[in-house]
Amino acid sequence: MTETTVDTAPLKRQKRNRVLLQLSCIAISLFMLIPIYLISLAALSTRESLNRFPLSLLPTSFSFETLAAFLGSTGVFGALGNSLIVGVGTLLLSAVIGVPAGYALARFAFPGKEPYQLFLLFTRALPIVVLSVPLARLFLTVDIYDTTYGVILLHTALALPTTILISASVFLGVPQDVEEAARVFGCSPLGAFMRVVMPMALPGIAAASIFTFVMSWNEVLGASILTLDHRTLPAQVLTSLADSPLAYRFAGGFALVIPSIIFIALMRRYLTNMWGSTIR
Amino acid sequence: MADISISNLVKTYPGGTERATDDVSLEIADGDFTVLLGPSGCGKTTLLRMLAGLELPDSGSISIGGRDVTYLPPNKRNISMVFQSYAVFPHRSVRYNIGFGLQMAKMPKSDIEKKVQWAAELLQLGPYLDRLPAQLSGGQRQRVAVARAIVVDADVLLMDEPLSNLDALLRLNFRSELKKIVQDLGTTTVYVTHDQSEALSLGDQVAVMRKGRIAQLGGPLDVYDAPSDRFVGGFIGSPPMNFIDAAVTADGDTLVVGDQKLMAPSLLRSFKASDIVLGVRAENVAVGTQRSSGDIAATVLVVEPMGSTVLLTVDVEGQTLKVQAPPTFRTAPHQTIWLSFSPNTMRFYDRETSMALEAK
Numbered sequence: 001m002t003e004t005t006v007d008t009a010p011l012k013r014q015k016r017n018r019v020l021l022q023l024s025c026i027a028i029s030l031f032m033l034i035p036i037y038l039i040s041l042a043a044l045s046t047r048e049s050l051n052r053f054p055l056s057l058l059p060t061s062f063s064f065e066t067l068a069a070f071l072g073s074t075g076v077f078g079a080l081g082n083s084l085i086v087g088v089g090t091l092l093l094s095a096v097i098g099v100p101a102g103y104a105l106a107r108f109a110f111p112g113k114e115p116y117q118l119f120l121l122f123t124r125a126l127p128i129v130v131l132s133v134p135l136a137r138l139f140l141t142v143d144i145y146d147t148t149y150g151v152i153l154l155h156t157a158l159a160l161p162t163t164i165l166i167s168a169s170v171f172l173g174v175p176q177d178v179e180e181a182a183r184v185f186g187c188s189p190l191g192a193f194m195r196v197v198m199p200m201a202l203p204g205i206a207a208a209s210i211f212t213f214v215m216s217w218n219e220v221l222g223a224s225i226l227t228l229d230h231r232t233l234p235a236q237v238l239t240s241l242a243d244s245p246l247a248y249r250f251a252g253g254f255a256l257v258i259p260s261i262i263f264i265a266l267m268r269r270y271l272t273n274m275w276g277s278t279i280r
Numbered sequence: 281m282a283d284i285s286i287s288n289l290v291k292t293y294p295g296g297t298e299r300a301t302d303d304v305s306l307e308i309a310d311g312d313f314t315v316l317l318g319p320s321g322c323g324k325t326t327l328l329r330m331l332a333g334l335e336l337p338d339s340g341s342i343s344i345g346g347r348d349v350t351y352l353p354p355n356k357r358n359i360s361m362v363f364q365s366y367a368v369f370p371h372r373s374v375r376y377n378i379g380f381g382l383q384m385a386k387m388p389k390s391d392i393e394k395k396v397q398w399a400a401e402l403l404q405l406g407p408y409l410d411r412l413p414a415q416l417s418g419g420q421r422q423r424v425a426v427a428r429a430i431v432v433d434a435d436v437l438l439m440d441e442p443l444s445n446l447d448a449l450l451r452l453n454f455r456s457e458l459k460k461i462v463q464d465l466g467t468t469t470v471y472v473t474h475d476q477s478e479a480l481s482l483g484d485q486v487a488v489m490r491k492g493r494i495a496q497l498g499g500p501l502d503v504y505d506a507p508s509d510r511f512v513g514g515f516i517g518s519p520p521m522n523f524i525d526a527a528v529t530a531d532g533d534t535l536v537v538g539d540q541k542l543m544a545p546s547l548l549r550s551f552k553a554s555d556i557v558l559g560v561r562a563e564n565v566a567v568g569t570q571r572s573s574g575d576i577a578a579t580v581l582v583v584e585p586m587g588s589t590v591l592l593t594v595d596v597e598g599q600t601l602k603v604q605a606p607p608t609f610r611t612a613p614h615q616t617i618w619l620s621f622s623p624n625t626m627r628f629y630d631r632e633t634s635m636a637l638e639a640k
Contacts, residue, residue, distance in 0.1 A: 180354070181425075184332055184359060
């Protein structure tokens with residue numbers, strides 16, 4: 001009897017591919033994490049240690065001094081509040097307008113549906129500056145220039161396309177017959193939506209709102225054009241960047257990154273939920 | 281409980297040109313189990329959805345228990361429904377799912393609990409009441425859907441292919457269980473299916489639908505034994521009814537198939553010297569290896585032992601037939617066998633209109 005030789009090359013290839021996949025995951029994670037780490041390190045170090053050479057890559061001189069100085073400097077605390085107001089306001093307003101629009105896109109066939117979906121994305125095709133300057137004029141005449149309301153309106157306009165398209169895809173994932181079952185068993189159209197469709201869509205809507213919040217939190221250009229004294233945090237940091245010390249810049253960067261990370265961490269459960277439920 | 285009266289119902293879907301239901305009228309008596317049967321796209325589901333209020337007709341009317349419900353929303357019709365894909369609420373427990381309709385009807389909590397327990401008992405869902413639907417098997421989910429539909433005291437119970445997502449064995453078991461449950465409840469039931477064996481086994485009456493119209497309405501056995509046209513005969517039965525081109529002689533006494541002759545039943549006296557179609561079920565053809573008078577010769581093409589019977593595909597004068605032989609019947613391809621037809625199981629159809637011939 002001759003022993004059959006087994007060609008193990010495919011198995012080895014599979015193993016090698018797995019290792020390569022893991023390595024690229026690590027590389028991408030490092031690419032994201034190293035800047036965050038460096039900023040956090042710098043923001044949480046003493047001012048003197050920043051000027052030392054060579055720079056220590058481990059947290060040797062931990063202190064809140066820099067961060068406290070940054071938060072204590074004029075306008076920062078107010079700007080942080082403004083950013084929160086604008087972020088949450090944008091989130092709410094775009095949900096109120098965008099979620100029903102997404103529902104309509106998912107459930108109804110209407111003339112011009114395809115062009116409408118394409119047209120939605122045009123808002124994002126215009127540079128923010130092109131949008132903001134006429135808006136600034138308009139806001140001046142209706143007297144909401146330099147208010148958080150104005151920025152909320154701009155950010156809502158920017159966020160709506162993604163909110164609508166994401167929530168449309170979320171509602172597509174809610175089977176129509178579940179909604180019909182609710183109707184048959186005694187719900188009004190609104191009742192069926194609130195009791196059955198909305199709870200099923202909530203994880204996806206939450207994911208959409210993360211994008212909205214983070215987008216609003218990070219948006220600088222429009223916010224700095226539309227406000228003077230009521231700046232959001234990124235706008236505030238940006239305007240004072242040129243004439244501020246190194247430590248201030250790091251602390252500013254840290255303060256900008258943290259809320260987004262916390263928000264995503266809170267919403268992560270819903271994100272994986274959404275992907276777990278739509279990718280079967 | 282209530283009777284249903286559907287009259288002249290027309291529905292065309294937006295963008296479509298063909299009528300999904302074409303002037304359908306149907307009377308369903310109180311407590312009857314009616315099955316709408318037909319191939320996909322025949323309008324059976326559309327008809328059911330109009331009964332449920334999930335689609336609105338273009339014209340015509342529907343009344344349930346004497347009350348016009350044609351354009352009433354689903355929640356105002358006092359109906360309940362079992363969906364093909366179960367449509368249980370995935371984010372709520374089995375208990376909540378079953379009690380949903382009662383809760384919507386604002387029934388007191390203790391009564392809901394009692395009814396939910398009763399339905400869970402009936403459908404063997406007792407141990408699963410606090411689970412989420414995702415933790416149940418497909419069969420159990422469909423049980424939840426049925427339980428949810430029967431706890432509400434609906435006038436009419438609608439079922440849209442409730443068994444089609446279950447695997448074959450489960451479908452067979454649940455079918456008889458469902459029949460018993462619905463019988464005991466006595467609710468007027470409309471059941472949609474494309475599965476003819478389901479239709480025959482469940483229905484008090486079967487409405488066979490085709491292209492938006494009811495092709496035949498009758499008891500399951502009537503529909504099976506005496507199809508009103510070739511479509512119904514070809515759709516119901518497994519294997520479907522055989523159709524053989526034949527001609528009636530000038531004196532009306534003999535039926536000619538190719539070069540062979542058959543005794544014609546008296547019905548055909550009114551169709552002297554005309555071309556017709558003979559329809560006969562596979563099990564109504566007796567087969568033999570010896571010729572006796574009045575038999576037709578056939579050549580065996582395929583032999584398929586089915587366990588309880590042997591299914592033969594045979595050739596008669598260039599036309600292919602399926603016939604059933606007892607399991608002990610021994611034959612092989614290319615052999616000649618003899619077929620005998622009994623007059624009272626033969627059905628006759630017009631060659632042009634495909635409609636059943638009736639004595640004039």
